[in-house]
Amino acid sequence: MAKTTSWLGTTSGAFATAGNWDNGVPVTGDTALVSASAVRGIDGSDQSAVLLAKFFVPEGFEYDVGSSSTPLRIGTSLAEFYGQGSVYWKNEGAATETVYVNSTNQADALVLTAGSAISAMVVGRGAVTIPASQSISVLHITRTNDLSLSARPSVESLGAISNLWMHWGSIIQGGTTLNAYCFGSSKAQFDGVVTNLVAAGAAEIDYRAATGLTVAILKAGTLLDTTKLAISRTLGGITVCPGAEFRRFDNITTCTLIDLARRIGV
Amino acid sequence: MAERRWQSNSSDYNDVLNWGGTVPQNGDDITIPASATIGPQIGLDQSSVSPSLFHVEEGCTVDIGAPGNPLIYNTISDTEHSGAGAFYLNMVSGGSGGALYCVCDADDGLLYVTGDPPDYVFAVSGELHMAATAGTCDRLVVCPASGKQLPLVIVDSAVTDAYVFGGTVEVRQGSIVIVQAISGASLIVSPAGSVTSVYSDTGAVLDWNGSGPAFLVAMGGVCDWTGSAALRTVTDARRFAGATLTYDSSLVTFTSLMDVPVIMGLPAS
Numbered sequence: 246m247a248k249t250t251s252w253l254g255t256t257s258g259a260f261a262t263a264g265n266w267d268n269g270v271p272v273t274g275d276t277a278l279v280s281a282s283a284v285r286g287i288d289g290s291d292q293s294a295v296l297l298a299k300f301f302v303p304e305g306f307e308y309d310v311g312s313s314s315t316p317l318r319i320g321t322s323l324a325e326f327y328g329q330g331s332v333y334w335k336n337e338g339a340a341t342e343t344v345y346v347n348s349t350n351q352a353d354a355l356v357l358t359a360g361s362a363i364s365a366m367v368v369g370r371g372a373v374t375i376p377a378s379q380s381i382s383v384l385h386i387t388r389t390n391d392l393s394l395s396a397r398p399s400v401e402s403l404g405a406i407s408n409l410w411m412h413w414g415s416i417i418q419g420g421t422t423l424n425a426y427c428f429g430s431s432k433a434q435f436d437g438v439v440t441n442l443v444a445a446g447a448a449e450i451d452y453r454a455a456t457g458l459t460v461a462i463l464k465a466g467t468l469l470d471t472t473k474l475a476i477s478r479t480l481g482g483i484t485v486c487p488g489a490e491f492r493r494f495d496n497i498t499t500c501t502l503i504d505l506a507r508r509i510g511v
Numbered sequence: 512m513a514e515r516r517w518q519s520n521s522s523d524y525n526d527v528l529n530w531g532g533t534v535p536q537n538g539d540d541i542t543i544p545a546s547a548t549i550g551p552q553i554g555l556d557q558s559s560v561s562p563s564l565f566h567v568e569e570g571c572t573v574d575i576g577a578p579g580n581p582l583i584y585n586t587i588s589d590t591e592h593s594g595a596g597a598f599y600l601n602m603v604s605g606g607s608g609g610a611l612y613c614v615c616d617a618d619d620g621l622l623y624v625t626g627d628p629p630d631y632v633f634a635v636s637g638e639l640h641m642a643a644t645a646g647t648c649d650r651l652v653v654c655p656a657s658g659k660q661l662p663l664v665i666v667d668s669a670v671t672d673a674y675v676f677g678g679t680v681e682v683r684q685g686s687i688v689i690v691q692a693i694s695g696a697s698l699i700v701s702p703a704g705s706v707t708s709v710y711s712d713t714g715a716v717l718d719w720n721g722s723g724p725a726f727l728v729a730m731g732g733v734c735d736w737t738g739s740a741a742l743r744t745v746t747d748a749r750r751f752a753g754a755t756l757t758y759d760s761s762l763v764t765f766t767s768l769m770d771v772p773v774i775m776g777l778p779a780s
Contacts, residue, residue, distance in 0.1 A: 390752065509633075
């Protein structure tokens with residue numbers, strides 16, 4: 246029967262030590278909660294045989310989970326990382342995970358080691374690092390009730406993202422992105438290829454890949470800048486609505502451009 | 512290919528005096544000028560003709576065709592209505608790569624499209640009524656321009672992708688597979704209309720009186736189901752901070768709702 250158990254870290258940082266938990270070491274199907282008042286963090290270790298129902302790190306927990314050299318390797322259907330420390334994690338097991346990150350840690354709230362695919366990741370606050378070979382079906386960079394600039398979420402990724410939804414915060418995406426919806430006041434730097442892009446709100450897109458953008462639609466108030474790297478580009482079809490801006494080097498940028506303001510004379 | 516400019520000699524399309532001696536042929540560029548005093552109303556079945564361009568100039572106030580009597584072409588590569596009159600257009604093979612621009616310049620401006628819609632439709636201002644019953648419009652972009660009247664688009668056709676950046680889109684009897692983005696605009700889905708998926712941004716107002724949607728990503732704006740008392744099911748919805756869902760829980764069922772602010776313990780918006 247599945248149980249809920251809370252990390253206290255009473256005796257050590259070892260995940261598999263029963264004395265560190267209030268209801269025994271979590272096993273597959275369990276819910277593992279980290280107590281905000283725990284006295285130490287969780288050391289990195291290989292728990293890849295464990296597939297939790299939920300892994301919860303609360304706001305107020307100031308220690309790390311895993312380390313930069315040794316991540317915690319564990320599977321979970323649902324992960325919520327809200328602590329002020331860092332979580333170094335390798336996702337193990339079936340690709341049905343949903344991950345929430347909402348941390349005041351603007352340096353390394355979540356650092357992933359490439360593991361099993363993640364179905365959905367929601368980043369409200371905090372800095373997240375996604376390595377190459379880590380695939381994510383949906384990455385959403387959202388906003389919380391804290392709209393201060395210091396609380397802007399940021400993601401640095403080399404992984405493959407199928408769907409990127411953002412309306413706040415920033416991303417530097419070195420991997421490929423199938424569909425990017427950049428809304429609100431989001432800022433995105435794409436070093437990897439984006440296939441489809443929609444920019445709305447006041448989104449700013451710094452596009453550095455040499456190809457891609459099969460379909461790109463820019464709403465008024467948005468910016469698509471391809472001038473940060475002076476390289477030859479062969480892009481797809483870009484529609485620029487009146488009031489949107491597409492910056493490019495005319496001599497080395499090839500694309501099918503629909504500049505509506507110019508086309509209809511407004 | 513030649514440029515053919517309407518001369519307002521009569522309302523008969525086939526009157527050569529209306530075209531400077533030659534009725535438009537395949538590949539011609541046709542202009543209905545701002546100075547037109549009468550519009551084409553007779554002989555409008557030109558279904559074997561495929562002009563390259565059909566342009567109604569800004570300031571043109573004449574009507575072209577009428578309800579039940581549209582101007583019929585096989586297809587047009589580029590159609591632009593910038594006038595203030597009503598233009599009833601039917602394309603037999605509109606979905607063969609053509610583009611249509613609705614830039615009507617006054618409240619009376621109307622572009623009414625029947626037949627097979629063009630692949631790409633851009634609505635900037637005025638009223639666009641997509642009443643085509645054959646084929647599919649691949650991409651509908653609704654984007655206002657400063658100094659122009661906000662666009663109103665009525666959809667009674669099949670549309671694959673829509674991008675709605677201002678004005679109003681009313682889906683009456685038609686369908687849109689994906690509203691890829693709605694931002695600062697209104698979307699009205701009538702009971703007989705269908706929109707499968709929606710991605711909403713700040714300032715979006717979704718007045719949902721039809722079924723569904725099957726998939727909703729609400730990143731901003733308001734999605735309101737309270738205009739209809741019908742039982743509805745939303746299969747997959749994601750609400751993020753800044754977006755509001757308004758509904759009667761006895762009428763609207765969310766099969767799978769990811770309510771992110773609630774999950775993250777944020778104040779309800």
